[in-house]
Amino acid sequence: MGKTKKDNIKKKHSRVLSNTVFMLKLAWKACPKRVIADFIKSAIDYFSWVFYSVVFIKYILGAIELHKSFENIMIFVVATMIIFGTFELYKQWYNIRFKPITDNIIYARLNKILFDKASEVEIECYEDTDFYNNYTLAMKEADSRISSALDNISQIIFAVIAAVCILVNMFIIDKYVVLFVISPLIGNFVFGKILNAVYYKRDIASTPYRRKMDYVSRTVYLQNYAKELRLSNIYNVLRKTYREGYEGIISILKKYSSKGVASNFFYGIFTFLIIFEGVLFYGSYQALVSKTISLSDFAVLSSAMVSASWILIGLSNNVVTTFQNSLYIENLHKFLDYKPKISENQEGIIPDKKINRIELKNIGFTYKGQEKPALNNINMNIAGKEKIAIVGLNGSGKTTLIKLLMRLYDAEKGEIRVNDLDIKNYHVKKYRDLFGAAFQDYQVFSMTIAENVLMREPENEIDRDMVIRALKKSGVYEKVMSLRKTIDTVLTREFDDDGANLSGGELQKIAVARAFAKKFEIAILDEPSSALDPIAEYKLYENIMETCKDKTVIFISHRLSTAVLADRIYMLEEGRVVEEGTHQKLMNKGGKYADMFAKQAEKYVDDYDDALAN
Numbered sequence: 001m002g003k004t005k006k007d008n009i010k011k012k013h014s015r016v017l018s019n020t021v022f023m024l025k026l027a028w029k030a031c032p033k034r035v036i037a038d039f040i041k042s043a044i045d046y047f048s049w050v051f052y053s054v055v056f057i058k059y060i061l062g063a064i065e066l067h068k069s070f071e072n073i074m075i076f077v078v079a080t081m082i083i084f085g086t087f088e089l090y091k092q093w094y095n096i097r098f099k100p101i102t103d104n105i106i107y108a109r110l111n112k113i114l115f116d117k118a119s120e121v122e123i124e125c126y127e128d129t130d131f132y133n134n135y136t137l138a139m140k141e142a143d144s145r146i147s148s149a150l151d152n153i154s155q156i157i158f159a160v161i162a163a164v165c166i167l168v169n170m171f172i173i174d175k176y177v178v179l180f181v182i183s184p185l186i187g188n189f190v191f192g193k194i195l196n197a198v199y200y201k202r203d204i205a206s207t208p209y210r211r212k213m214d215y216v217s218r219t220v221y222l223q224n225y226a227k228e229l230r231l232s233n234i235y236n237v238l239r240k241t242y243r244e245g246y247e248g249i250i251s252i253l254k255k256y257s258s259k260g261v262a263s264n265f266f267y268g269i270f271t272f273l274i275i276f277e278g279v280l281f282y283g284s285y286q287a288l289v290s291k292t293i294s295l296s297d298f299a300v301l302s303s304a305m306v307s308a309s310w311i312l313i314g315l316s317n318n319v320v321t322t323f324q325n326s327l328y329i330e331n332l333h334k335f336l337d338y339k340p341k342i343s344e345n346q347e348g349i350i351p352d353k354k355i356n357r358i359e360l361k362n363i364g365f366t367y368k369g370q371e372k373p374a375l376n377n378i379n380m381n382i383a384g385k386e387k388i389a390i391v392g393l394n395g396s397g398k399t400t401l402i403k404l405l406m407r408l409y410d411a412e413k414g415e416i417r418v419n420d421l422d423i424k425n426y427h428v429k430k431y432r433d434l435f436g437a438a439f440q441d442y443q444v445f446s447m448t449i450a451e452n453v454l455m456r457e458p459e460n461e462i463d464r465d466m467v468i469r470a471l472k473k474s475g476v477y478e479k480v481m482s483l484r485k486t487i488d489t490v491l492t493r494e495f496d497d498d499g500a501n502l503s504g505g506e507l508q509k510i511a512v513a514r515a516f517a518k519k520f521e522i523a524i525l526d527e528p529s530s531a532l533d534p535i536a537e538y539k540l541y542e543n544i545m546e547t548c549k550d551k552t553v554i555f556i557s558h559r560l561s562t563a564v565l566a567d568r569i570y571m572l573e574e575g576r577v578v579e580e581g582t583h584q585k586l587m588n589k590g591g592k593y594a595d596m597f598a599k600q601a602e603k604y605v606d607d608y609d610d611a612l613a614n
Contacts, residue, residue: 148325351418359418360378410424434520446494452491470515475540560596571592
């Protein structure tokens with residue numbers, strides 16, 4: 001049992017060292033000049049402490065005892081003022097100018113590293129609660145922890161050097177006085193360590209509740225939710241959710257408060273009370289009663305002990321904080337070291353631009369934490385330039401199938417082949433470049449319409465012409481051109497008072513325009529017209545089919561009036577293909593597809609027939 005405990009302690013210390021080195025490397029990568037400047041500042045701080053507490057006092061008192069001239073003493077004092085005045089100028093420059101600037105540089109560069117990693121991990125990670133909690137903790141703590149870790153390491157190094165210098169001088173005066181050094185070490189390394197572990201466990205336990213509160217905080221001021229909040233009673237549900245988060249955090253604070261109070265009490269006793277009161281009592285006794293040290297030695301000893309005490313308190317605090325930082329850095333370390341199942345940087349075969357065949361063979365997939373498969377034994381054969389409709393009720397697996405095809409997930413069973421090659425063998429980014437996609441759950445950004453369509457910044461007039469052509473194909477060109485800044489209009493008014501708040505249908509057409517604004521071989525349309533009326537939807541699909549006549553098109557639609565445009569239809573139910581064929585074949589069969597189509601046609605048949613006639 002003892003051996004196991006020792007092994008665990010060794011592993012823990014090894015992790016602390018590993019995490020600290022990792023963070024220092026990260027700090028150096030983000031801003032090397034900050035690392036250098038930080039070490040210089042710490043060296044100055046601790047050199048000043050040793051100099052004033054030992055060297056300065058010893059020289060002044062020694063000069064007085066040796067009856068040195070006032071001029072000699074003043075030369076020493078003035079030289080000290082000049083040197084340390086220069087040091088003070090450096091510290092003021094560091095604290096007031098350099099540190100705030102480099103804090104922001106580190107923050108920005110570190111966030112870029114985190115953003116790059118976040119864009120690299122697969123979508124599945126965002127649906128994993130544990131992973132997402134670690135991710136949010138990493139994002140929340142990263143900037144402060146890297147600065148804290150850097151300060152701690154530089155201070156630990158120079159604090160050890162300073163403490164050794166002071167303790168040697170103290171030992172020369174009275175060898176027993178150094179025993180008082182044990183007290184702050186016990187306070188920090190025993191009770192401080194317990195206290196920080198309590199704080200860490202408290203923060204971890206409260207994270208799910210803080211996420212609830214943060215979600216409500218975001219929701220109540222975002223424009224997307226404004227109408228629902230005012231036209232329904234959902235605000236009361238959100239208040240309940242916020243209250244659950246708030247009460248959860250209060251319960252966590254209460255749970256850990258007793259441990260925190262006890263640890264903090266003993267931390268204060270050992271760290272401050274024993275060493276300061278004890279040294280003053282001991283030094284006074286040695287100088288005034290036993291006469292074993294002189295009053296000048298007592299003055300030096302008292303000054304040295306105060307400095308040594310604070311240096312050791314700071315040192316032990318820095319070490320404990322390093323352990324505490326390590327607990328948080330562990331999350332950051334794990335996040336940045338995470339190896340994605342589908343790496344965004346995966347190399348591989350560059351796919352042929354010409355699509356001859358897409359084949360899904362015995363595809364099976366289950367979401368993490370779910371027992372029931374989302375897809376089960378899916379088989380499809382899609383020829384190049386073929387137009388395929390995937391239909392079915394909500395939850396039948398349609399969108400999951402699209403995610404697998406685009407390699408946002410990997411199938412657990414079976415394989416997907418494009419041009420007779422397993423898609424896992426392709427270069428990931430080049431493979432995804434084959435697709436032009438528009439989704440129902442699209443997002444618009446507080447950027448210009450051109451940037452929202454291209455999903456990047458337009459670089460030249462060719463790009464701007466491409467945006468205009470895409471807007472025409474999606475059917476929103478006239479609306480955009482009616483705006484004062486046309487394609488340079490910012491969507492939403494979050495950052496621009498001249499921004500445009502477009503309707504849901506107009507925004508959806510802009511999202512569809514994204515598919516037209518890139519070169520693609522396979523069009524993926526996942527309910528891209530849910531905000532449009534049936535006639536507008538039908539016309540949009542007609543335009544899409546015309547534009548994509550030389551492309552492969554795979555589209556999902558709840559409205560079966562558009563499925564008639566497809567060469568073939570696959571109907572899914574509970575993750576399985578239950579019917580397959582042309583529209584006419586499935587209608588003649590009189591099965592589930594025909595039944596669903598007939599029910600929808602009761603409402604749309606007249607408009608549908610008129611659209612077909614035109």
